[in-house]
Amino acid sequence: MRILLDGMGGDHAPECVVEGAIAAAGQISDEIVLIGQEELLCQLLNRYGYRGDRIRIVHAGETISNDESPVRAVRRKKDSSIVIGMSMVRDGEGDVFISAGSTGALLAGGLFILGRVDGIDRPALATVYPVIGHEPSLLVDTGANAECKPKNLLDFGIMGSIYMDKVLGRENPTVGLVNNGSEEHKGTALTKAAHELLDRSSLNFIGNIEARDLQDAVCDVIVTDGFTGNVIIKLTEGMGLMVLRELKSRFMSSTRSKMGALLLSDQLRAIKSEFDYAEYGGAPILGVKGALLKMHGSSDARAVEQTILKAVPYVNENVVGTIGSAMAEIVAREGENAENHE
Amino acid sequence: MRILLDGMGGDHAPECVVEGAIAAAGQISDEIVLIGQEELLCQLLNRYGYRGDRIRIVHAGETISNDESPVRAVRRKKDSSIVIGMSMVRDGEGDVFISAGSTGALLAGGLFILGRVDGIDRPALATVYPVIGHEPSLLVDTGANAECKPKNLLDFGIMGSIYMDKVLGRENPTVGLVNNGSEEHKGTALTKAAHELLDRSSLNFIGNIEARDLQDAVCDVIVTDGFTGNVIIKLTEGMGLMVLRELKSRFMSSTRSKMGALLLSDQLRAIKSEFDYAEYGGAPILGVKGALLKMHGSSDARAVEQTILKAVPYVNENVVGTIGSAMAEIVAREGENAENHE
Incomplete structure (x- = not known):
């Protein structure tokens, strides 16, 4: 396997x-x-004392920043690390591309360079969602599509279930739809219609879930539009950071509390690691014809390492191919149904 | 002042x-x-040993549950505590109505019994949003309107600013718009258009804010649609509960950690109170012609007490009247502008 990494x-x-x-x-x-x-990159490999032969460098003369228009950048900067990496995946010169660069550019590159999987209208960004004290869930979409149609949400459920099963080893994963109430009749026009589609699908759909249940590990795959998903992932991150900061500052407030914190150091470290995104590896961009993993912009060396390790089952389990065949089956079935109705 | 309470x-x-x-x-x-x-109610007053003359009882033979259709319930159950309470506010027999009952019924009652403030298309539910280690913000809307137009979001900003200023004493409060990115060009059609309206208004608008900043006390009034607001408030609540539960379970795991937790008991109690909704009183339903406070369904005695105390400045500072005159001014100004353009 050849893993491509945006340096x-x-x-x-x-x-x-x-x-x-x-x-x-x-x-x-x-x-x-x-x-x-x-x-x-060569200098850095030397500086960190790498002597092996398993890391290779491919030169890219340009970089795409977060500030540029993603679509224009991907179209013009042919010599950027993102465009080169994706083109290599498309041409079979690499099995997966990993980047902590501009999400917009990765999405645009996914669409223009790799192309959509047949039957998927909108690729989605899926993020492993940390659940305190439990195995994580998968949240789809976390920002690729701020505005969605019901069919997009169904596709997010299908793709998320395949990733969850293949990469995180959760068989027949449960799927929940984020809504402003658990009752079926609650919600927006979007969530009501998506509920119907998900309910009729062959997914293991458990119905609407409220945001207060997200930390209760109620389902494996959490389906929502990219605007809401973005709010959920960022609020979770912000609250995690803030709680830890607050704990630290309060525990350092007196000699007595400092002693208490010392006695609790193992427990505090364990809680910190629950909030630690680096444990979970990158976020797959699902629905494009190639394996893409987007890392958090603030990724440290440990996050990069974890994402590379997570990329191995992503490729080996052929998630991209499985999504392709699942969608082909659905498209064929719909075609038959349409014929039967004629 | 006469404070009406849904028993x-x-x-x-x-x-x-x-x-x-x-x-x-x-x-x-x-x-x-x-x-x-x-x-x-009489029995309970006796049981709790109340001997004063400041609590009176008004009989209501019906109650509205969370399971019934709010609109139908409000129309049919004329003898319910909610309908009687709101009618008394409308008829000047009470200054404010407080209830932990069905949000839907309170909103429907607000619209049908009290009526909308002129210039406000959609009343909103505003919730005091706890910010760990800081004064709270005000989040509008937290569930009255799952689907919004840009003008609704502007109105939420206006009403929220007035409440924040009058009741929570935050002069010239800052207003932020929840978005999936802080840049002006980011967002959905709704948030982009709302950004423009808020930016042109006389509010102290600071621009888009991301969900990860909500716990950083970046603004006094947080404006968003009712679907997203509902997700934010419920996720914050869910995470707060979960973190506390996790802390407790980990701190009870060994003799050593129990000793540590004992030394930290003051700090842990302080953190718990940061998450304690009871501290903050009820959520005003803004934009109806009367003072309404909605309490959390799970409110305990302390939450009820705090909400009653918070109702006093809400009435005394004439928030409802101020919203009415602010909207009248805006409507008049818009009328003039329209004439000038003719």
Whole structure:
């Protein structure tokens, strides 16, 4: 397997990307290709003392920043790490592309360079959603499509279930739809229509879920539009950070409380790791014809390492191919139904 | 002042409502009217040893449950505590109505019995939003309108600012719009258009805010549609509960950690109170011609007490009247502008 890594994307690139690549290279037998400024990446590999032969560099003369128009950037910057990486996946020169760069550019690149899976109108960004004290859920969509149609939400449920099953090993995963009430008749025009589609599908749909239940591990795959998904993931992150900050500041307020915190250091570390996104690897962009993993912009070396390790089952379990055949089956079935109705 | 209290609404009614009313009666000089089953309420006042003359009972033979259609219930159940309470506000027999009953019935009653403030198309539910380690913000709308137009969001900003200023004493409050990115060009058709309206208004608008900033106390009034607001308030509540549960379970895991938790008991209690909704009183339904406060369905006696105390400035500062005159001014100005353009 050949894993392609955007050397230039993210707040801590290229240093943390290279560090993470080296850490992962020690644990897997696959080839890792760093894409970016060749000289710089070479220097870093030397600086971090990498002597192996499993990390290769492919030069990219340009980078795409978060501030540029994603569509224009992907169209014009043919020599950028993102465009080169995606083109390599398309041409079979790599099995998966991982980047902490611009989400917009990765989505645009997914559409223009790799193309959509037949039957999927809108690819989606899926994020592993940390549930305190439980196995994580998968949240789809977390920002690719701020505005959605009911059919998009059904597709998110299908793609999310396949990823959950194949990569996170949750068989016949349960699917819930985020709504402003658990009753079937509640919601917007979008959620009501999506509820109907999900209910009629072959998915293991458990119905509407309220945001207060997200931390109760009520379902494996959480389906929502990209606007709401973005709010959920960012609020969860913001609250996690804030609670930890508040705990720390209060526990440092007196000698007595400092002693208490010392006695609780194991427990506090465990809670911190529950909020730690680095544990979970990147967010797949599902519904494009190629394996793409988007990392958090603030990813550190450990997040890069974890994402590379998570990429292995993503490729080995052929998630992209499985989504393709599932959709082909659905499209064929719908075609038959349409004929039968004629 | 006469404060009307739904004796029958909420998960812990009527017991906690009566308890809360008695606790509040000791702290204010206003009259409190309990509306509900007269005999039952009388018994409870006796059971809790109330001997004062500041709590009165008005009988209501019916109650509206959370399961019925709100509109139909409000139209048919003329003898319900909600319909009687609102009618008394409309007829000047009470200054404010407080209920932990069905949100839908309170909204429907607000529209049909009290009526909308001129210039406000859609009344909204505003909730005091707890920010860990800071003064709370006000979140509008938290569930009255799952689907909104841009003008609704502008109105939410206007009404929220008035409430924040008058009741919570935050002068010239800052207003932020929840979006899936802080940049102006980001968002849905709704948030983009609302951004423009808010930006042109005389509000202290600071622009788009992301969900991860909500716990950073970036603005006083947080404006969003009722679907997203509902997700935000419920997720915040769910995470708060879950973090506390997790802390507790981990801290009880060994003798050593139990000792640590003992040394930290003051700090843990302080953190718990940050998440404690009871501290903040009810959620005003803004934009109807009368003062309405909706309490959380799970309100305990302390929440009832706090909401009654918060009702005093809500009435005294004439929030409803101020919203009315602010909207009248805006409507008049728009009329002039329209004439000038003719």
